[in-house]
Amino acid sequence: MANNPRVFLFLLMLGFSLTQAQAKNNVAPEEPDGYQISITLSPLKNCWVHLHSYYGKYAQLIDSAWLDENSKGLFKGTTKLTGGFYYVSPPLKNHSFEFLVGDQQHFSVKADTAHPEKLVIKGSADNIPFLQYNNYVQENTPRLKALQARWKGATNAADSIRYHSEWEKLYKALFDYRETIEQQYPESMFTMFLQSLKMPQPPPTPVLPDGRKDSLFAARYIKAHYWDQVPLHDNRLLHTPPAFFEDKIEHYFRYYVVPDADTLISEVNYLLLASRAGKDMFKYLLGRFTDKYINPEIMGHDKVFIFLFNEYFSKGDTTWLSTRQKQYIFDRAxxxxxxxxxxxxxxxxxxxxxxxxxAIYSINAPFTFLVFWDPNCGHCKEMIPRIDSIYQHKWKNQGIGLYAVNVDEKVLDEWKKYITTHHLTGWVHAYQPKADKEEDAKAGRANYRQLYDVFQTPTLYLLDRDKHIIGKKLSLEQFDQVMQAKMNKQANQVR
Known part of the structure; x- marks a missing residue:
């Protein structure tokens, strides 16, 4: 009975940044010349090739071109493309190759699917540093891989040390060359992309008053300076391979952010405010975080979505959403x-x-386990006996209350029969008659489905003695662990 909207929400919110897709569909040009990229892709002939753009962790199809008998084709549109990395995908997608699109959008590309190192781009200054770096990487990557294989396959310590040392030197040379490119082309788009990849380098670790080194200094420093060289307002950063931006976000939240809801809210809000000047970037990040926290994997993280709703959606900051999208987000909130x-x-x-x-508030118990279920739901038929088993063998002796709501008032006979057949004793079994539901609707009162987010069954909650919610949407074992941990803590406090 589950209805999972996560699959489509993110893409619906983004509208997949239609600037590029509209370029060939009767959109008034932003600049008179638009884009025009001629391509020669040997040895392919008489076939379609496709121009793609990165978009965070997604890819967009931007344009298609037909290669003639001479392996020549043309990508052309009336609206300029957003700057960033683009790639051409021939019929055999493993032969795709990348280039940059910057301010100059009338240029030529010549490539050979059998020799990616022979990529030639003319008429685009943005690609000069990119090609230099790309050629260097293409030349040295085989050597790096060979040294790594020898290092890992070494049969004695001396060879292992030697190959590892050579590998480290070559790997360092790669980063040194990257620095050289940045120094030669400090104002280039490619340099901006390279700088966004960098991790902050902490200064020497300070010594604490007691003489010990501050073991947490490096982590604090990296977190404080993590975004220093990342222009979060620059839409071009979205159009890069995931390693440049999307993976950087993942790494930050995984290793440098404490995963409690309030901390997450602070970090998410910082990124949204910092990206506000970039319309596409702001839209992307808001969509990304909404998608992650509207149905979160970790209990309590939906608080982040509630923050996003109150701070952005409810204030009308999302004018790009359709009526359907707004309705869904408002309903979920x-x-x-x-x-x-x-x-x-x-x-x-x-x-x-x-x-x-x-009344659920009439239950006097240290914990109340709340279940919304349907006697005709297959998952419920599996879960309800498991709940009763742990209740009869453990929870009942601990004084834990159990309040179960039948969500389908049309099957009262089946509901009562199930309760009797499975000997569900000691529970409070309840339902809401149809007339009461209709009365709530006429009075504009929220029903229990909305109040408890009951859109799939079974839906489970754990309440404390004062009926505050302390657990929801966990496994049965996790609910039990929460109760036992809290009872142990209370017992220790009494001693």
Whole structure:
């Protein structure tokens, strides 16, 4: 019964940056000359080749060109392309090759699928440093790989040390050459891209008053200076292979950001504010973080999405969204606001199997396990007996309460039969009659589906004694671990 919108949300939000895709579709040109890239790609003839752009971790098809009998073709459009890395993909995609598109967008490219080192680009100053660096890498990569193989395959320590030393020298030479390119072309787009790759280099580690070295200094320094050479407002950075930007974001959040919701909110907001001057970059990052936290993998991280909604979506900062997209995001936000970790659970005053009121706040227990389920749901039929097993053998003796809501009032007989057949005793079993649902709707009151984000079954929550939410959407084993850890902590505090 699950409905997972994650698959399409990010791309819907982005609209996949239609600037390039519209270039050939009746869009008024930003500049009169647009782009015109002539290509000669030997030995291919009489076939289509395609021009792609990177877009964060995605790729965009920008244009297509037909190669004639002379292996010549033309990519042409009336709107200038956003600067960055582009690549041509022939029928055999493993033969694709890259080049830069900068301010000069009328140039020629000559390549050979069998000899990538013979790439020639004329009429584009932005590609001069790129080709120099690319040729150097093409020349030395085989040597690096050979030395690495010898180093790893060495049969004695002396050879291992020798090959490793030679490999390190060649690897360092690669970085030294990169520095040379940056010094020769300090204002080039390619230099900007190379600088964005760099990790901050900490100064010598200071000594603490007690004489020890500060072991955390390097990590703090790198985090504080991580984005110094990354122009987050520059849309061109989006149009680079993932290593230049997307992987850098992943690395930062994985190794330098404490994964609690409040810290994540601070870091996400910094990146969004820093990228605000770049329309495409801001749109990309907002979409990326929304996609990650709207249905997060870690409990409590949906708080980040709630922040994004309150700070950006609800203030009208996302005019590029369609009515459908806005409706989905607003609905998700309203469904999550009422069930955040640490907040009081919404009251549930439903009817039990005998038709009597059963209020969840009337349960006096150190913890209350809350289940929304459907007796005809296959996953529920697997999960409910497992919950009852741990309840009867462990939780019941610990005084833990169990409140279960049947989400389908049309199958009351099947619901009651399931409860009886599986001996689900000690639980509070409840449901909301159709008439009560309709009354809530007429009065404009949020129903339990919205208050508890119940759009798939089973949906599980854990509440503390005061009915504050302390766990949701975990595995059964994880819920048990949370309870046992809290009970152990309380026991230690009493001693």
């Amino acid at each position: 309203y469904s999550l606001m009422a069930n955040q970790i640490g907040e009081a659970a919404a009251p549930l005053n439903l009817l039990d199997t005998a038709g009597k009121q059963a």
